[in-house]
Amino acid sequence: MRFLWLLFVAMLAAYSFSGEPTEGTEDITIAYKVLAVYPQSRRVLITCDIPEAPRPITYSLMASRGVLVAKRVVRDYKPATFNINITLKSSPDLLTYSCQAASDLGTYGPSSRLQMYLELWDKPVSQLQTDVTLYNGDSGPTANLSCLASSGSPPIIYRLVADDGHVRVQQRPLHGEPATFSIPLSQMSGWFQCEATNGISADSSAPILLPPAEAQPRLLxxxxxxxxxxxxxxxxxxxxxxxxxxxxxxxxxxxxxxxxxxxxxxxxxxxxxxxxxxxxxxxxxxxxxxxxxxxxxxxxxxxxxxxxxxxxxxxxxxxxxxxxxxxxxxxxxxxxxxxxxxxxxxxxxxxxxxxxxxxxxxGVDAFIENYVDPTPDPNTAYASYPSSSVENYQQPPFTQNVETTEGYQPPPVY
Structure with missing residues (x-):
């Protein structure tokens, strides 16, 4: 008798939760990463994700005026990726992308709009700012050198150039975020410069002196x-x-x-x-x-x-x-x-x-003699950026980092 009663309650609960799909309340995140740079176009990887929604889920990449660019069904909890070629326009309304999603429980979205237009990409790097913080780390005295270009088209690559003109380390952070270089003073000290480049132009900071781990004693x-x-x-x-x-x-x-x-x-x-x-x-x-x-x-x-x-x-x-x-x-x-x-x-x-x-x-003499201004020749063709890793996306403030789902064939050029 108890078994029949439990079976009846279970059937009633299943019936009460069934019905028409409703609109979900979870937010869809949208992110992008530039894979290749051309004079008037870009190859971009756009990622859509809604981690809390049940699978399978269908993602739709929408362009301006509600035009459907591509769809993808995701059965695991990885984000959906859309590898597309975009032709840059002069008006932001012509290249506006957003994500929508749908599952058995309802629809989600649209996400925040991702705008791409010519002025956004063709800005040279400028207003490069640097900041140095010294602290005692596990390996001894350490300097944190932060570099950020306030203006410039993404992607921006930051390099730490030593006094001998060689690049010690480089980073490609998210757009709008600074590059942070951690330098053990016991291993590296002297004069350094922060250099930022985005394929359009380059900018360098003033030379920065990082003191040695042991200060030189002054004669008494x-x-x-x-x-x-x-x-x-x-x-x-x-x-x-x-x-x-x-x-x-x-x-x-x-x-x-x-x-x-x-x-x-x-x-x-x-x-x-x-x-x-x-x-x-x-x-x-x-x-x-x-x-x-x-x-x-x-x-x-x-x-x-x-x-x-x-x-x-x-x-x-x-x-x-x-x-x-x-x-x-x-x-x-x-x-x-x-x-x-x-x-x-x-x-x-x-x-x-x-x-x-x-x-x-x-390091000043060596820096002046060996350092070569990396500003590209205006007659030089644009260089393509390698597609090495898609873990760090160039993304607006409302998005988060996501991983790449392999095996996706890019749709035709939009």
């Missing part, structure tokens, strides 16, 4: 020498005679000599302390522009102070040679020490200027 000699010079002048650089209590500079009573020696000594000491802190924190500075300015600032300051120490040494030596012995009761040793360490400071800051120059010049 400059700081110590500067401390000695201005300490000698401040301590015993001024003296008086028996006839007066008025203090005067021991360097031939020339106040400018004492002021000059103490000024460049104090400024050199403060600058050395600043650049020591910069060297310690250089790998943590994520802004590429800031790092570039710091390297240039180090180079210019070191070169300038090399010259100023040379002028100071000559100036102090000249004034000390003209100083009368009876005018110097105390401070003679301090004056000689200031002159001596001013002389040593010339070479110390010269070494720093040379190291800073090497640091800045490490």
């Amino acid at each position: 000699t400059t700081l110590v020498l500067a401390l000695i010079v201005f300490s000698c002048i401040f301590g015993e650089g001024y003296s008086n005679t028996h006839n007066t209590d008025q203090l005067h500079c021991v360097f031939n009573k020339n106040e400018d000599a004492c002021r000059y020696g103490s000024a460049i000594g104090v400024l050199a000491f403060l600058a050395s302390a600043f650049f020591l802190v910069v060297d310690a924190l250089f790998s943590q500075i994520s802004n590429a522009t800031d790092r570039k300015y710091l390297v240039i600032g180090d180079l210019l300051f070191s070169a300038l102070w090399t010259f100023l120490w040379f002028v100071g040494f000559c100036f102090l030596t000249n004034q000390w040679a003209a100083t009368k012995a009876e005018d110097v009761l105390v401070g003679a040793d301090s004056a000689r020490a200031a002159i001596t360490f001013s002389f040593f400071s010339i070479f110390s800051w010269g070494v720093l200027a040379f190291l800073a120059y090497q640091r800045y010049k490490a």
Whole structure:
């Protein structure tokens, strides 16, 4: 008796759920990938998918004004793919595609519209922007370099060009999304450029300096020498005679000599302390522009102070040679020490200027000599892009990545 009752309930439930198909509420996603580029046409792979709908399901690719382009029945849970050739038009209304679907439970769609027209494809690459973020990864200090062209026809290929002109890595991200290069600083450092090209034109970013994993230690000699010079002048650089209590500079009573020696000594000491802190924190500075300015600032300051120490040494030596012995009761040793360490400071800051120059010049010369602008010749024919993988689609914001279903023969040219 219980068995008959259960059978009756099952039959009633089956009857209550049967009836006419209804319109489904699931959303259909539409995506595309450019397979080949021609002067006035493109070979495009359009993908339609509705993951939650029961199978089998029939997908329809609709063109403008409700024209049916192709149909495909999918019995598994893979997306439907349509490999078509499109001729680009000047009006967006002439090339508008959408997907519709139907199953035993009802119809779905249409999807959001996918517009293709001539202006969309023939834009050169421009407004290339880059951003660098430094962090400590599992393999040590790592730099994430992000490149994005704000304008340009898809597909856009991004390349990371090293200072020797060779392409280290390249990516072809979704249209509108940046290419992100992760660079272990223990393996690669120096000057890099981000290059974007789409077969119509190419654009390159400004050179970006990626610091080495271990920052180059700064010489402490400059700081110590500067401390000695201005300490000698401040301590015993001024003296008086028996006839007066008025203090005067021991360097031939020339106040400018004492002021000059103490000024460049104090400024050199403060600058050395600043650049020591910069060297310690250089790998943590994520802004590429800031790092570039710091390297240039180090180079210019070191070169300038090399010259100023040379002028100071000559100036102090000249004034000390003209100083009368009876005018110097105390401070003679301090004056000689200031002159001596001013002389040593010339070479110390010269070494720093040379190291800073090497640091800045490490990849610039090679980059300028070896880098070739990849901008194609306007007379050159369009190159076809290889159809290697269809996992990453050029797609609008409302779509998602899908996989390719094999065995589909493309319909005729529309």
